[in-house]
Amino acid sequence: MVLNDEIALNVLKKKIYERTGVDCSKYKDNYLKRRIDLRMKAVGIGTSYNEYYRFLEKKPCEYDSLLDGITINVTEFFRDSDTFDAFKNMVIPQLLSEKVKRNSKILRIWSAACSIGEEPYTIGIILHEKLGHELNNFLGSIQATDIDEKALSVARTGIYDAEALKKISKYQLSKYFDVVDGTDKYRIKDNVKHLVRFQQHDLISGKKFSHFDIIFCRNVMIYFGRELQSRLFLDFYNALNDGGYLIIGRTETMTGEAKDKFACVNTRERIYKKDSGIS
Numbered sequence: 001m002v003l004n005d006e007i008a009l010n011v012l013k014k015k016i017y018e019r020t021g022v023d024c025s026k027y028k029d030n031y032l033k034r035r036i037d038l039r040m041k042a043v044g045i046g047t048s049y050n051e052y053y054r055f056l057e058k059k060p061c062e063y064d065s066l067l068d069g070i071t072i073n074v075t076e077f078f079r080d081s082d083t084f085d086a087f088k089n090m091v092i093p094q095l096l097s098e099k100v101k102r103n104s105k106i107l108r109i110w111s112a113a114c115s116i117g118e119e120p121y122t123i124g125i126i127l128h129e130k131l132g133h134e135l136n137n138f139l140g141s142i143q144a145t146d147i148d149e150k151a152l153s154v155a156r157t158g159i160y161d162a163e164a165l166k167k168i169s170k171y172q173l174s175k176y177f178d179v180v181d182g183t184d185k186y187r188i189k190d191n192v193k194h195l196v197r198f199q200q201h202d203l204i205s206g207k208k209f210s211h212f213d214i215i216f217c218r219n220v221m222i223y224f225g226r227e228l229q230s231r232l233f234l235d236f237y238n239a240l241n242d243g244g245y246l247i248i249g250r251t252e253t254m255t256g257e258a259k260d261k262f263a264c265v266n267t268r269e270r271i272y273k274k275d276s277g278i279s
């Protein structure tokens, strides 16, 4: 990138922050450039970030489209089903046996960067499948957060096209979804919906949470720079109870100080345990 372009990109990042509150300087430059380039192409601007900056100034509504481009919402129910199998058959049993020992009835899960809700609802379905009536003995909750308010409003409706449910079995479909009258869409039933609470939250600048048993943060840190990734892994460490689990994306890698604090309990599925015995 020539120097002028680099300066223009930095000006653009600053402007995006001022206008939207999203700190783009923490995302990987290559990723950001790819997403901005796509928007530039869509509005017919060649390769000049300066020109795109002037376009944004004239047409501020383009900031919304740009943010949509940056916060890619790709997700699906049971995405990487092996990970959810490990969650169901390894994480939940281990966690519950520790809960029994500690006589604790609270089960708190955080789905960070939850997009349009398919990840937290998958977690809810699995809790039902695994625990059945025993779920009633727990104060179970899934906090689902994302930076993107538009994605969250879809998540809150809990309504999905049949295509989104392709990994859901017929049995699960009838147990956890209702057909939306007069459409070919499905709505998640209250038995799962009631477990999930959606909240807008920016992983970069948002408040720090605590006291979770399990955190899912999948397929978002890959877009962030290394320094921010390292800080987030520590944030997740601090947000977990002792013995809690962190589950990240299958293509993501733990970096920074947190690497020495977590025990990796499933390398393939990227599942980590906060082990108070590790310093």
Ligand SMILES: C[S@@+](CC[C@H](N)C(=O)[O-])C[C@H]1O[C@@H](n2cnc3c(N)ncnc32)[C@H](O)[C@@H]1O
Pocket (backbone or CB within 6 Å): 070, 071, 072, 073, 074, 075, 076, 079, 112, 113, 114, 115, 116, 119, 145, 146, 147, 148, 151, 201, 202, 203, 204, 217, 218, 219, 220
């Ligand atoms: C590719 S989706 C991943 C969804 C889900 N976790 C999964 O694996 O299927 C990435 C999500 O991260 C969200 N995101 C991007 N930057 C974020 C930030 N700074 N804080 C919180 N969420 C963010 C996007 O809005 C998007 O919904």
